[in-house]
Amino acid sequence: MSDVVLKPPTTYEKQIEILRSRGLIISDEASALSVLKRVNYYRFTAYALTFKQNDEFFTNTTFERIYRHYEFDSLLRQHLMKVIEYVEISFRTHISYTIAHNYGPDGYEDETMFNNNTWCKDFNEELCRNIAKSKDPFVIHHISKYSGKFPVWVAVEVLTFSWLSKLFKNLKSKDKKEISKHYNLRYEEISNWLHVLTIVRNRCAHYSRLFNQKLPISVKFKRQDKTKDIKENQLYAMIFNLKYLVTDSSTWNTWVIGLESIIEAYNDVDLRLLGFHEEWKLQLKKC
Template identity: 45%
Template sequence: MPTPNTAKPFLPYSEQLALLKKRGLIVPDETYALAVLKKTNYYRLSAYSLTLRKDDVFYENVAFDDIMELYNFDSEFRKLICEYTGYVEISARAYIAYFHSQKYGPLGYLDTTKFDSEWKHAYFMDKLNTYLERSKDAFVIHHREDRNRVYPLWVAIEVATFDMVSKLYKNLLPNDRAAIAKKYYGISSRECIENWLQCAVVARNVAAHGGRFYNRVGLNPAVKLSPKHQKEFSGTRPFGYVYAIYKLLPEDRKLSMLNDISKLFRKHPFALPKHLGFPENWQELIIE
């Protein structure tokens, strides 16, 4: 780690703006630019200029508003990711709860033999019980006080986080994972569903914490893709994660996701799809 005498010096807002101008950025409205810098970390904002400069020198005619256009695009892109991963989370809860309860009964999820790993099941149950005890939701209080803390899976799973739901699916018995993958997602690969759910969780976390998608590389884990798709787009770029989210969506949400993303690119033409890993024929690829 850098020592204090090697760290970059602190710069007041006015000097941050002066540095941007020195590097060739056009700033027509300095009052506006300073207001943005005051509420947005300089380092965070500068990340959106990476495609607009080389070696810390801005390309000709690049303005502060161009950076803000990318920043605002990314903000709206995050909202879409949050919205559609929300649909993925809700449906995954429903699928798992219905399938498992139908096969093993409403309390079958308490039986460790109905899961792949005993210790992973124990860890899940420990977290789940903590959330159930803390919950102030009326449906949980009802089962806590009037049902002697007996929670059917379709009740208990509603307090689980998206990450917990993803890990719950991954710890189901292999045949159960495969059955859910086929019945609800229409594919035979349980490994894909495991991976895609994990990627959807990561995408949700990036979006929820204000992380950057534009010009981002190296998302982890890589989205599991067919050999054909591996040649057409990257599983570690934002489009790969969009692909995974789309594949997990209920059928009645898929078209709206495609339309919303298309509208967003039309609204912000300065934001280039290639900087999120979107191929030119991304809509055709995603619906294959």
Template identity: 40%
Template sequence: MTPVTILNNIKVTDPTTPLNNAYQGGPFSVSGESMTAQSYQISKPPATFEEQLQILKSRGLIVEDEDFAIRKLKKINYYRLSAYGLSLKRRGTYIPGTTFARIYNLYEFDRRFRYLILELAEQVEIAFRTHISYHIAHQYGAFGHLEAAHFDNVDYHQSFLYALTKEVQRSQEQFIRHHLDKYHGDIPIWVAVEVLSFGALSKLYSNMKLEDQTYIAKTNYRVPAVYLKSWLKCFAYVRNICAHYGRLYNRPLTSKPRLSREWKARGIPQDRIFAPICIAKQLIHDPQIWSDFLVRLEALFSAYHEDVELHRIGFPEDWEALLRKP
């Protein structure tokens, strides 16, 4: 079967799955019972912005400027903002002296921190797209990614083809339209990698033959394949948190990267964002990019040093030395 036939014979009939299978409307089942808008059991009525502020105050939060607080609650959802106060609570009430201003400062810190991490993820992602496409193209040809024989698991490869077909069909990129119109749907690997999600690419790498994984890992990153596989999965996860404006501060990561013995000996926690930052240092080989990141990171920490507890994001006391170590 030719590459064109393989790609064109994949018929996508299942509806696109929303992010994290999120509820999109219509009845759904809870404990086997179908629920509609009329049958919801409301445990408490919605609160106005003023009432939301009173709830925070009733839990011991100090609000020095109520007008400022109301303005922020009108722009930032209560549950998004209040999550930054979780580390400042004990048994449901805020630690004495905790202010609304500090919670907002933690939110602002995390927002700016997230952009720094997203830039790191971008550097890792774009480089990896190049490395995996270059290897597949030179080892197996322009359409090597379409042949199941080049991969470990046939079912995983079929899932990859479905993901690729969906992305090609919904893409509005000019280079995709160009290949569909001029080359009858032929999508070579160096084009395919530009429409696939980072998560899909990570899974594609994980399904490659061990010798191919090892070649990419050793040649481009000087690490064993088992480490690179874990790191790419983690970075895809972190990248998605950042892209959807998720919280990094005081958040345990569910995708934990494999750490070296040296990192483990230093007590670096696998489930905090400092671990992926250490990994980025291994994956980004441009010293200027890394130096610029550290300068901006230090400036951010300096600006919010009164509010941020670095251990909440996994940073040890000697974090600067670790990240500047050659």
């Protein structure tokens, strides 16, 4: 039995008192209470870390300012999911197309398709688990009509983005090169970016904080971009490289305009804490 004693729970009113005792300015208590009744105190105070030291808030820090950072983060997550969806669907298409035409509709069942033969078993076991728990009509259809046989272009649709990333990584080099040609990229870059994107996507999907939160792995850059002074472990590094994965210029530029709108509406947010370069608008523009 653990001897660790957890903190006792606090009321919403007590949470207000704690924040005030640490120097946070709360001018509209009713509004602050409304926020804390909807947004977990622990989640809210994660955004306060930027504005305090040793549990004391910096002078003139307001509850409203911290909440604006929370709102900004929420909108950024939603906006990122739009472009990640584009990339994810694109890779499901290109990966399944390449496997189907090079190895046949059920080529993923053959260990010789993979760079690491032993990974074939892990992949197919994961695929079976996802099929077994899926209630999607297309899965039920293939189970009943094709005795549970799934062509690769159907199979990839039940994979998580994380496993799609792993699938790409474990393909033979010639197949990764074939897929990479669609993006005019090296497969080493794509493999790294897909891995990073699975992390960003999971943070977005689970409403985790993006603001002032470093990435657990470093983002790789194209050779010509390594001199741009972009921090490799912050969110902007991945946003910058997303422009190479979104091959349609119109789609990308429309997404960037949406990003600009969010940033302009929350111009008190310090973008440097997300790794944004001072020339980010110019850097993200796609001709």
